[in-house]
Structures are given as structure tokens and as C-alpha cells.
Amino acid sequence: MDFNLTDEQELLIDSIKEFCERNFDEQKIREMYANHGMSDELIQAYLEAGFGLMGIPEEQGGIPCDLVTLGILTEEFAHYSGCITPFLNNTLAMRDLIDFGTPEQIEMGMAAYMETGKPIMSLGFSEPASGSDNMNMSCVTKKQADGTYILNGQKTWVTQGEVFPYVLVIAKDEDNARENREMSMWLVPKEIDGLSTAPLQKIGQQIMPFCEMYFDDVVLTEDMRVGKQGEGFKNLMKNFETERCLIVAQSIGCAQAAMDDAAAYVNERITFGKPIASYQLIQLKLAEMEIALQNSRNMLYKTLWKMDNGQSVRIDSALLKRYACMECTKVASEAMQIYGGLGFTTETRVGRMWSDLRGFQIAGGTDEIMVYIAGRQLAKQYARK
Numbered sequence: 001m002d003f004n005l006t007d008e009q010e011l012l013i014d015s016i017k018e019f020c021e022r023n024f025d026e027q028k029i030r031e032m033y034a035n036h037g038m039s040d041e042l043i044q045a046y047l048e049a050g051f052g053l054m055g056i057p058e059e060q061g062g063i064p065c066d067l068v069t070l071g072i073l074t075e076e077f078a079h080y081s082g083c084i085t086p087f088l089n090n091t092l093a094m095r096d097l098i099d100f101g102t103p104e105q106i107e108m109g110m111a112a113y114m115e116t117g118k119p120i121m122s123l124g125f126s127e128p129a130s131g132s133d134n135m136n137m138s139c140v141t142k143k144q145a146d147g148t149y150i151l152n153g154q155k156t157w158v159t160q161g162e163v164f165p166y167v168l169v170i171a172k173d174e175d176n177a178r179e180n181r182e183m184s185m186w187l188v189p190k191e192i193d194g195l196s197t198a199p200l201q202k203i204g205q206q207i208m209p210f211c212e213m214y215f216d217d218v219v220l221t222e223d224m225r226v227g228k229q230g231e232g233f234k235n236l237m238k239n240f241e242t243e244r245c246l247i248v249a250q251s252i253g254c255a256q257a258a259m260d261d262a263a264a265y266v267n268e269r270i271t272f273g274k275p276i277a278s279y280q281l282i283q284l285k286l287a288e289m290e291i292a293l294q295n296s297r298n299m300l301y302k303t304l305w306k307m308d309n310g311q312s313v314r315i316d317s318a319l320l321k322r323y324a325c326m327e328c329t330k331v332a333s334e335a336m337q338i339y340g341g342l343g344f345t346t347e348t349r350v351g352r353m354w355s356d357l358r359g360f361q362i363a364g365g366t367d368e369i370m371v372y373i374a375g376r377q378l379a380k381q382y383a384r385k
């Protein structure tokens with residue numbers, strides 16, 4: 001086992017730190033949260049620094065790298081920026097498009113991405129009655145005599161749904177009955193007739209607003225289909241494992257930033273004539289926060305390493321998300337506790353980190369669904385032969 005970083009990874013971390021010091025201070029971050037977005041210049045700068053190209057294939061003009069390195073980028077960016085930015089989501093959207101899109105869709109998406117640093121699409125998967133329970137999906141397309149398809153239904157919690165010009169919609173083919181497992185993905189322009197949106201207010205991660213989307217007799221053409229007919233769900237599930245791991249990388253970075261602040265503060269805050277660092281109850285918090293961070297990080301990079309080496313991470317990625325997202329929220333919660341009253345104000349950033357982290361216990365599959373995925377597999381794995 002080699003836990004050392006390569007020279008390139010060390011350099012990457014130095015350049016992330018330098019980029020974040022230049023572009024993210026508390027004042028700027030607060031403006032981003034208040035404005036529900038960041039400037040086009042900053043998004044462009046992220047791309048030009050090469051970060052936005054990492055994990056994108058060379059033939060598309062990207063900088064290919066292994067998942068361990070993509071994990072390091074994601075973790076350290078969240079750590080040094082001290083907030084949850086849209087950059088990971090943007091990269092994941094581009095990877096989905098490249099994996100499943102037609103050559104024409106990829107060309108259009110990459111051209112826009114290279115120019116603006118923004119992906120062309122958001123991801124419309126969840127519905128009011130179908131978040132964890134995907135089969136309960138109501139969105140459905142029906143083929144017409146002229147070869148077009150009519151899409152009806154609703155999506156919700158679509159991250160950046162009102163920001164990007166397209167949405168990748170998953171809908172059942174022909175019949176939205178529960179038993180029908182045939183679903184397809186469609187790249188739907190936001191301005192198309194019959195599509196409307198309504199904003200939703202988030203309690204964290206406000207740089208990336210989400211929205212509801214309504215599809216009322218939206219006419220789709222065959223060239224809008226992404227991936228093979230009937231394989232939409234299967235395709236998307238494939239990329240979920242990577243997404244879950246990288247969500248964890250972002251969570252660890254954010255929780256580490258909360259730890260940095262709280263562990264420094266214990267030396268500065270005096271109560272009863274002594275720094276609070278001298279109290280064992282405070283030391284216990286620091287020790288448990290550090291254990292949570294180290295365990296989460298070890299699980300993360302082992303899982304990413306397994307993926308890089310072609311090994312199955314079906315169980316590992318679910319266990320990782322289940323464990324690490326809960327633990328990272330706890331780290332931020334304990335950081336708030338260490339700050340006392342100050343932790344519950346906007347004078348410190350730990351409260352914002354806590355509410356940002358809380359969202360990751362739901363997004364990308366809930367804590368409970370991770371147990372559902374891993375638990376059944378574990379029972380099979382440990383069954384006596």
C-alpha cells in the first residue's frame with residue numbers, strides 16, 4: 001500500500017489552494033449564496049485553470065485523470081474554498097453527456113462547455129412521488145404516428161434546472177405503470193413549448209439553486225434521445241457510484257474546513273481562565289471529529305482506487321456514502337458546538353457548512369437507501385455456502 005501523493009497531485013493541491021485564496025473569501029462566498037450563483041468569470045477561470053477539464057476524456061479536449069485524483073481535486077477544492085460550489089455537478093453532468101450522448105450532442109455540449117465552463121444540462125430524475133422509489137415515476141413519453149414523442153409529467157429538486165439551457169430528463173417509455181422498467185433519457189431544451197419551471201428555496205448549498213419542472217405535452221424528436229431506448233435508468237445507475245464517491249469527497253473537504261476553524265478556535269477561546277482546548281470534553285470532540293474525517297477519507301480513496309482498478313464498488317460506494325455523509329455533518333455540528341453561540345451566527349462559517357453538508361445525506365441517494373443497497377448485498381456476501 002502506498003499512501004503517498006504523486007508529485008502531480010501535490011502540485012494540484014498547491015494550485016487549488018492558490019486559486020481558492022485568490023477567488024474565495026467570506027465576503028465573496030456570502031454574495032454567491034445570496035445571489036444563488038457565481039460570476040461567469042469565476043466559472044471560466046476554473047475551466048482555464050484546468051480544473052474543469054479534469055476527468056474529461058482527451059479526445060473531447062479534457063485532461064484525463066484517475067478517480068483518485070478527481071477525488072483529491074473535489075475534496076481539496078471544497079476544503080480550501082470553504083463552500084459547496086457547482087463545479088463537481090458541472091463535471092458530472094459533462095461526464096454523463098460524454099458517456100451517453102450521441103456524437104452531435106457531445107459536440108454541442110463540449111463546444112458550449114469550452115466557451116463558458118458551464119454544462120448545457122441539469123439532471124431531471126426525481127419527482128414529487130418518486131425520489132428513492134424510482135419505479136413510481138410518472139413522467140412518460142408516447143410515440144406519435146409522425147415519429148415524434150409527447151412528454152408529460154413533473155420533475156423536482158432539479159439542481160441548476162433554471163440555470164442551464166437543457167435538462168436531461170428520464171421518462172418511462174409509453175406507459176408509466178410501476179411494472180414498466182423501460183425508461184429513456186432525453187435532452188430537452190428549457191425553452192421548448194410546454195416546459196415550465198418554478199424555483200424552490202434551499203436551506204443550504206444555495207450557490208446551486210434547484211427548481212420544479214413541468215412537462216405538458218412537450219414534443220420530442222428522436223435526435224433528442226440520449227443513450228439507447230429503454231436503457232435510461234440502467235445507464236444512469238452506472239454513473240451513480242462515481243457521483244456518490246465524489247459527493248463524499250466534497251463533504252470531507254467541507255467538513256475538514258469546519259474542523260480547521262474549530263480546532264484553531266479551541267486554543268483562542270478562554271473560559272474559567274483557561275483555553276477550552278484544556279478541557280477533556282472538548283478534546284474528545286476533536287478526537288472524534290478527526291477519527292470521522294480520517295475514516296471517511298480512507299474509505300473514500302480505497303473505493304476510488306478500486307474503481308480505478310476495475311473492481312466492483314457496489315457495496316463500498318453505498319457504505320461509504322452512508323457513513324461519510326452522516327459523519328461529515330456531525331463534524332460540522334460539533335464544530336458549531338465548539339464555537340458556542342458564535343457557531344449559531346453568520347459571524348462564523350461553520351453553520352453554513354453544517355447546512356450544506358446536511359443536504360448530502362439526501363442528495364444522490366439518502367442515508368437509508370444506501371443501507372438498502374448495501375444491506376441486501378452484504379447478506380448475500382456473508383451467506384453460508
Ligand SMILES: Cc1cc2nc3c(=O)[nH]c(=O)nc-3n(C[C@H](O)[C@H](O)[C@H](O)COP(=O)(O)OP(=O)(O)OC[C@H]3O[C@@H](n4cnc5c(N)ncnc54)[C@H](O)[C@@H]3O)c2cc1C
Pocket residue numbers: 123124125126127128129130131132133156157158159160205210359360362363364365366367368369372
Ligand atoms: C441538495 C439536493 C440536490 C438534489 N439534486 C437533484 C437533482 O439535480 N436532480 C434530481 O433529479 N434530484 C435531485 N435531488 C433529489 C434527491 O435525489 C431526492 O430528494 C432523494 O433521492 C430522496 O427522494 P425523496 O426526497 O423523494 O425522499 P423519499 O424517497 O420520499 O424518502 C423519504 C424518507 O424515507 C426514506 N425511505 C424511502 N424509502 C425507504 C426504504 N425503502 N427504506 C428505508 N427508508 C426509506 C428516505 O431515506 C427518506 O428518509 C436533490 C436533493 C437534494 C437534497
